[in-house]
Each structure stands twice: as C-alpha cells, then as structure tokens.
Amino acid sequence: MNSVNIAAAGIQSAIARFDESARRTAQAPLDNLAEEHVERLIARREVEANVTVVKAADEMMGTLLDTRA
Structure with missing residues (x-):
C-alpha cells in the first residue's frame, strides 16, 4: 500500500x-x-495532515518524472 492510499484512507x-x-x-x-x-477539531487536523501527505507524494512523483524525462 502506498502513501497516497494510506493518506486517502x-x-x-x-x-x-x-x-x-x-x-x-x-x-x-x-x-x-x-x-x-x-x-x-482533531478530525479536521487529521484531514489536513493527510492532505499534506498526498501533496508531498504528488510533488515527489513530479520531481521523479521530471528527473527521468
């Protein structure tokens, strides 16, 4: 299971x-x-934290693709 799937869950x-x-x-x-x-409030912070994980994973994938291109 990757980080995006974990964050989405x-x-x-x-x-x-x-x-x-x-x-x-x-x-x-x-x-x-x-x-x-x-x-x-806790639930809201959990959503925000998981969204941050998704954004970081997206940025890392973009960097990887840019490097490979």
Missing part, C-alpha cells in the same frame, strides 16, 4: 469521525458540546 476515516460527531451534536446539542468540538 486517513482522510475518509477523519471525515467519518467528523460527520459522526456532528450528528451526535445535532441530536443532543448540549450533551458533551466541548468534547464534540474537540473531536471535530
């Missing part, structure tokens, strides 16, 4: 966690509001 997992947290907040807005907010 991480993005999907973080989005699912974010959505689940948002659903819980919508169902009971005042139950664990702070915890759910933190959960969504």
Whole structure:
C-alpha cells in the first residue's frame, strides 16, 4: 500500500469521525458540546495532515518524472 492510499484512507476515516460527531451534536446539542468540538477539531487536523501527505507524494512523483524525462 502506498502513501497516497494510506493518506486517502486517513482522510475518509477523519471525515467519518467528523460527520459522526456532528450528528451526535445535532441530536443532543448540549450533551458533551466541548468534547464534540474537540473531536471535530482533531478530525479536521487529521484531514489536513493527510492532505499534506498526498501533496508531498504528488510533488515527489513530479520531481521523479521530471528527473527521468
């Protein structure tokens, strides 16, 4: 499994966690509001980190292709 596939799986997992947290907040807005907010912040950072991995892999592949051309 390459880094892009791993990062894509991480993005999907973080989005699912974010959505689940948002659903819980919508169902009971005042139950664990702070915890759910933190959960969504963590999920957001996980998406950002995995997007950075995808960008880095893309840049490395571009550099490799430029070198081979």
